[in-house]
Amino acid sequence: MSSHDTDWVDALAADDLPQDDVIGVQVAGRDIAIYTAGDAVYATDNTCTHGHARLCDGFLEGHEIECPLHQGKFDVRDGRPTCAPADAPLRCYPVRVEGRRVLLRIG
Template structure:
């Protein structure tokens, strides 16, 4: 894939430290997570309860759904705690300069 497939999502200055934020990028509702110096991206909608994960609780690499307390690993979207059984779609992220870029394809 060429570098033209990366989409500018937001300024890195808008990312909260060790927390989650919801953004709409190219019409998709995305959750962006910062864990230390790393940034991760997944769909923002829980696969179980259809709640927005940006309203959940981030603990290390796990995001807890605010509706039924199921958990996902933000690094790859895999479920880590019931009642969640279906993985989230995750997306590659890179920070160039002060911009956060996503590859949604």
């Protein structure tokens, strides 16, 4: 195992992923939102950079998550804000699915 492999942490079972939706999880002491859009899985911080609301309580449409507080939107693929009042990007985490587990690179 390379040193880069140790940066990956187990987040949840792949069976727990909602289809075309978002779920909030605690991973390595961080509040993370994990999204499925089609066949892809993405992960970002779970807190909106504008209103500090939990994005897992928001609405996922395609690749955009809408904050439940002030309706700012972010692209879950790269974290960039796509609709005001959100103007600062979300932190994103690389995701990989191995077997029946979803892993995130936190480091």
